[in-house]
Amino acid sequence: MTTVDNTDQFTRRNGIEFAGTHLLVDFWGASHLDDLALMQATMRESVEIAGARLLHIHLHHFTPNGGITGVAVLAESHISVHTWPERGFAAFDIFMCGDSEPEKAIPVLREAFKPASVSINEHLRGFVASV
Secondary structure (H helix, E strand, O other): OOOEOOOEEEEOOOOOEEEEEEEEEEEEOOOOOOOOHHHHHHHHHHHOOOOOEEEEEEEEEOOOOOOOEEEEEEOOOEEEEEEEEHHOEEEEEEEEOOOHHHHHHHHHHHHOOOOOOEEEEEEEOOOEOOO
């Protein structure tokens, strides 16, 4: 991706100008979805690999099932997570703008949580025009 205007962080890719890439990533049959330390370390690595800048991570650990909900707030937007360890399900929401590459976060998440299946939906936010 290349940035069109550094001041607004809009992106141009494949002849399309837009605000950012929003990925909705569902993991089924995943493990370690109740491991708060692993989630935090994996989110940090995901941010770094994607070329984004971490501002803050806030994670909450539910009891008794151990599910995790939280967000990594980025200069380029966010990565959020909600897990249901009792079902082996995790929902990740990855939205990034500018020169970051959100798709690079997915292999990091896959390696950490070892899902049996993955569903990825991509939406280009703030579509401006085909150029």
